[in-house]
Amino acid sequence: MAKDKLFGLIDINWRFELTRFKLIRSLFKSRWFPLTIILVNLFLFVIILLAGLLGGFSPGNFNFGVMMVWILWWVLLMFVLVPVFSRIWCMMCPFPIFGDWIQRRRLLMVAEGKLGGLNKKWPKKLRNMWVMNIGFLMTTFFSGFFTIKPLATFILLGSIILIAFLLGIIFEKRSFCLYVCPVSGFQGLYSQFSTAEIRRKNFDICKKHKPKTCFVGDKKGYGCPWLVTPFSFKKNTYCGMCLECFKSCPYDNMAFNIRPPGVDLLVKEKRGLDEAWKSFIMLGIAIVFFMTMQGPWGFLKDMVRMTTWQGWLTFISAHSLISLVVMPGIFLLFSYFSRLLSGNKEISVRNIFINFSYTLIPMGLGVWIAFSFGIILPNGSYILHILSDPFGWGWNLIGTAGFPWTPIWTNLMGYFQGATLVIFYLFSVAYGYRISKQTYPKTEEAIRGWIPILCFLTLIVIVFLWLYLG
Amino acid sequence: MRRKNILSLVIISLVGLIMLALISAQIIYSESINPQERFIEIKARKFSFTPNIIKVNKGDTVKIRFISEDVHHGFFLDGYQIQTKAHPGQEGSLTFVADKTGRFTYRCSVACGEFHPYMAGYLTVEPNLRFSVFGLIIIFIGLTSFSFIVFLERREKKNGQR
Numbered sequence: 001m002a003k004d005k006l007f008g009l010i011d012i013n014w015r016f017e018l019t020r021f022k023l024i025r026s027l028f029k030s031r032w033f034p035l036t037i038i039l040v041n042l043f044l045f046v047i048i049l050l051a052g053l054l055g056g057f058s059p060g061n062f063n064f065g066v067m068m069v070w071i072l073w074w075v076l077l078m079f080v081l082v083p084v085f086s087r088i089w090c091m092m093c094p095f096p097i098f099g100d101w102i103q104r105r106r107l108l109m110v111a112e113g114k115l116g117g118l119n120k121k122w123p124k125k126l127r128n129m130w131v132m133n134i135g136f137l138m139t140t141f142f143s144g145f146f147t148i149k150p151l152a153t154f155i156l157l158g159s160i161i162l163i164a165f166l167l168g169i170i171f172e173k174r175s176f177c178l179y180v181c182p183v184s185g186f187q188g189l190y191s192q193f194s195t196a197e198i199r200r201k202n203f204d205i206c207k208k209h210k211p212k213t214c215f216v217g218d219k220k221g222y223g224c225p226w227l228v229t230p231f232s233f234k235k236n237t238y239c240g241m242c243l244e245c246f247k248s249c250p251y252d253n254m255a256f257n258i259r260p261p262g263v264d265l266l267v268k269e270k271r272g273l274d275e276a277w278k279s280f281i282m283l284g285i286a287i288v289f290f291m292t293m294q295g296p297w298g299f300l301k302d303m304v305r306m307t308t309w310q311g312w313l314t315f316i317s318a319h320s321l322i323s324l325v326v327m328p329g330i331f332l333l334f335s336y337f338s339r340l341l342s343g344n345k346e347i348s349v350r351n352i353f354i355n356f357s358y359t360l361i362p363m364g365l366g367v368w369i370a371f372s373f374g375i376i377l378p379n380g381s382y383i384l385h386i387l388s389d390p391f392g393w394g395w396n397l398i399g400t401a402g403f404p405w406t407p408i409w410t411n412l413m414g415y416f417q418g419a420t421l422v423i424f425y426l427f428s429v430a431y432g433y434r435i436s437k438q439t440y441p442k443t444e445e446a447i448r449g450w451i452p453i454l455c456f457l458t459l460i461v462i463v464f465l466w467l468y469l470g
Numbered sequence: 471m472r473r474k475n476i477l478s479l480v481i482i483s484l485v486g487l488i489m490l491a492l493i494s495a496q497i498i499y500s501e502s503i504n505p506q507e508r509f510i511e512i513k514a515r516k517f518s519f520t521p522n523i524i525k526v527n528k529g530d531t532v533k534i535r536f537i538s539e540d541v542h543h544g545f546f547l548d549g550y551q552i553q554t555k556a557h558p559g560q561e562g563s564l565t566f567v568a569d570k571t572g573r574f575t576y577r578c579s580v581a582c583g584e585f586h587p588y589m590a591g592y593l594t595v596e597p598n599l600r601f602s603v604f605g606l607i608i609i610f611i612g613l614t615s616f617s618f619i620v621f622l623e624r625r626e627k628k629n630g631q632r
Binding site for chain 2: 059
């Protein structure tokens with residue numbers, strides 16, 4: 001059978017196992033990893049929270065908390081962490097550490113027996129992305145505060161840490177990360193595009209290994225805290241890369257692979273409306289964030305920062321409408337056209353809608369990367385200032401407190417944004433037709449059914465191009 | 471079948487040519503417009519500029535009078551990397567030749583308050599070739615990819631029939 005090659009160049013089944021190198025495998029099997037990075041991050045977040053609390057209502061561009069989180073962390077997440085390393089942020093995230101501590105009663109070694117806390121199961125009806133979808137959308141209602149006001153950043157991050165802790169006491173393992181964390185949802189969605197994955201190596205070894213220690217745990221590692229089955233899972237979405245499966249597998253049958261971008265988009269398992277809506281919400285938020293933060297419209301900025309209640313309510317209503325109704329509504333229409341043109345009446349519009357929504361993932365990620373250029377290039381130089389004076393107390397720790405605001409490469413920003421949109425549009429198109437072939441049984445139907453979706457993708461990418469460059 | 475493939479290639483080539491013609495026409499039209507002197511008064515107030523969107527043509531000499539209506543504000547123009555500042559009652563000014571085309575953001579360059587990093591306006595120097603070129607590339611990719619899919623599937627089908 002002919003190999004399926006992405007752009008006719010890269011075999012989509014190609015993998016390069018990084019854990020074949022002894023050093024990396026030993027690191028992944030050590031209980032000190034990733035705990036050490038988590039502890040470093042925890043220290044950083046203590047400073048961030050302190051800076052947020054002490055900064056109060058002062059301008060955010062001179063505050064360590066605001067700049068580290070909304071400029072540096074966000075951009076790193078969108079540029080590197082998610083597209084390249086999948087959910088590697090979840091691996092090093094310090095937010096759930098207190099919940100883990102309560103459950104495990106220790107930080108480093110493995111506690112045998114039943115985990116602490118109430119250990120309740122997460123409600124069955126909520127075992128999806130909907131809580132994260134709504135939670136993340138609602139968080140963005142306050143974007144006019146937490147991206148600029150240190151105290152708002154403190155309240156937001158503090159609340160997330162507190163909720164993670166409380167849910168860690170009540171519910172089993174990483175239920176918070178899986179079903180609640182606002183940052184988790186979009187990472188899960190876009191990690192399907194990323195060029196790294198954790199997977200089992202040999203199917204037969206897992207099949208013969210009845211105890212399934214990767215799932216239930218053993219003396220060396222906990223059973224998967226993310227409640228996935230490391231011996232069989234097929235996409236990155238719900239793997240938090242905590243590396244426990246590397247520690248608990250007695251056969252060293254887990255691998256950390258480098259792979260072609262986007263291959264998870266072809267995995268049919270666990271596709272659903274919750275993930276589809278996540279795509280629309282992320283596109284909706286990108287439009288709204290761009291217009292309010294990088295656009296020239298002062299009245300929108302007034303709405304977002306709540307100069308009047310009426311303005312802010314109009315903003316959150318329009319924002320919700322765009323993300324939850326308008327974008328999915330237009331896509332539903334194109335999905336209907338897809339079925340109509342394909343001539344296949346046996347496939348439900350729901351299936352077409354869900355399947356094709358995965359074509360939005362590469363484009364959505366591209367849209368966010370392009371957006372992030374507009375954050376880091378004009379504002380990145382503030383970071384030098386806050387590194388020297390994190391609390392705004394007039395310190396000059398590394399001699400850069402007086403560094404003036406210096407926009408970097410803003411003359412090239414349009415080219416970066418345009419090129420990013422083109423590249424990620426290419427990926428959407430490349431995977432789109434493959435998804436069409438999965439959706440429609442006959443080739444002719446797949447070709448015809450693909451036309452409206454291709455038109456939708458082209459239309460949306462042109463809209464974003466107009467927003468960023470037009 | 472071969473005729474259809476040739477037809478697809480001809481269509482793609484035609485689309486490409488039409489796109490090139492469109493861009494060329496845009497350039498030629500913009501070159502034909504005589505450069506003018508533009509006097510623009512820009513007022514800054516927390517956290518917006520008035521006017522917030524300005525359009526000029528390539529080659530125009532742009533003279534900006536920059537006025538602050540509340541606190542100390544700055545005016546920095548991306549792409550041209552030039553700036554001026556203004557206090558209330560103390561104007562700034564700027565003169566430059568709009569020799570680079572595209573949309574450029576002008577931003578406040580003096581920390582003027584909480585929303586300062588997002589205080590922005592747009593200056594478009596016509597023709598906005600960056601937008602046109604990227605837009606046409608996207609349309610071209612869409613059309614080409616579709617034609618390519620049709621071509622490949624037909625070839626596969628033909629091979630299968632043999």
